[in-house]
Amino acid sequence: MNQSKTAIVIDSSANLSSEIVRRYNFTVVNQPIMFGKHVYHENVDIDSDEFYRMLKMEKSHPTSSQIPMKEMQKVFSNLADEGYESALCIGLSGGLSGFINSVSASVPTIKDLQVFPFDSGSILTGTGNMAILAANLLNNGVDIHEVLHQLRKYRAQTQVYIALNNVKELQNSGNISNRSSLVGSFFGMRPILTINKQGRLEMVGKERQIKNAMEAIDEILEKQLVDHNNLSVTVVDANDPDRSMKWQSELSTKYPNMQVSACHIGPYVATYTGSKAIGLIWSPKL
Incomplete structure (x- = not known):
């Protein structure tokens, strides 16, 4: 359970189990995926089984899309309303998704909450483990800047x-x-x-x-x-x-x-x- 005043926001591509998400009180934002002109949201209206079925059957190739920043601003606003003072946002590699770069660009416009974007430089468990590491450090009272330092060290070893x-x-x-x-x-x-x-x-x-x-x-x-x-x-x-x-x-x-x-x-x-x-x-x- 995250007992600090810093929320941890991750994107759904880390594919963490619901049990891990609950244990660490992560806020998960769901990545959009497009098949043709239809937009789906990962683990909301399309799961892995359905995706791989469509991948086999559909003529169009799936493509990754971008989480609208209005949606992210709403997420951060809700966290501020819940009493959080800051949010550590950990996303998959910025070379594969514009998600974390967009969050970084929007930081000056976010009110009532200090946001710290972190590019995991990784995917899946690589990103998820960094979120778990951050949660453990924050729950032990480690300062957010030291948490970011430890995340950079961990990223280099992933x-x-x-x-x-x-x-x-x-x-x-x-x-x-x-x-x-x-x-x-x-x-x-x-x-x-x-x-x-x-x-x-x-x-x-x-x-x-x-x-x-x-x-x-x-x-x-x-x-x-x-x-x-x-x-x-x-x-x-x-x-x-x-x-x-x-x-x-x-x-x-x-x-x-x-x-x-x-x-x-x-x-x-x-x-x-x-x-x-x-x-x-x-x-x-x-």
């Missing part, structure tokens, strides 16, 4: 690697720094993506099969391991739970002291990854 089963959605979004490198992926290759220092997706490798791409990500993890006792790894998947469970089991067996969990790729992030993507996100244990 890594994301995802293998795509296809590149249709990513090419349609255009949200990749080295887009020309995807050309070979049309010939049966499975690209491996990370999030670079600019917060954008970048291809760092490609394999002919998903299982080979997973092995390549395993090798990256192993090379970067310093102390697996203090590492938390999340297997993320886009509608491929069986493969995810198998990978979780393999990691838990190989690294028995490492914290291994799972997170499904929700609709907003899946507008980039498409279906059947799978990968790892790792960071220090909380």
Whole structure:
């Protein structure tokens, strides 16, 4: 439970469970997604099952959209009415969404509440873990500026690697720094993506099969391991739970002291990854 006078606002793409949201009293704003001309809101009128069904059936490609700043201003106004003095707004990587940049630009216009935008430089569990870290620090009486300092340190130690089963959605979004490198992926290759220092997706490798791409990500993890006792790894998947469970089991067996969990790729992030993507996100244990 968040007992401080600073609210924590996150966007729905972090895909945190309702139990975690309740425990830490997070305020969640739902990211908009477009199929054709129709706008849906993640986890409100479209969930993961419906999204992946539509992805398979619809002719149009889904695209990410932008949360209107009027909606965000209403969120902040409501928090002020609830007695909060400030809000820490943590969003997915600014290189993938304009959400956190828009919040930053609107800060001078927000009255009655001091807003601190923070770009997680990550997605899914990477963003969610930063929100949990912030909540724990605030509940222990840590000053907001020190919280931001600790978040920056944690962000620098968070890594994301995802293998795509296809590149249709990513090419349609255009949200990749080295887009020309995807050309070979049309010939049966499975690209491996990370999030670079600019917060954008970048291809760092490609394999002919998903299982080979997973092995390549395993090798990256192993090379970067310093102390697996203090590492938390999340297997993320886009509608491929069986493969995810198998990978979780393999990691838990190989690294028995490492914290291994799972997170499904929700609709907003899946507008980039498409279906059947799978990968790892790792960071220090909380």
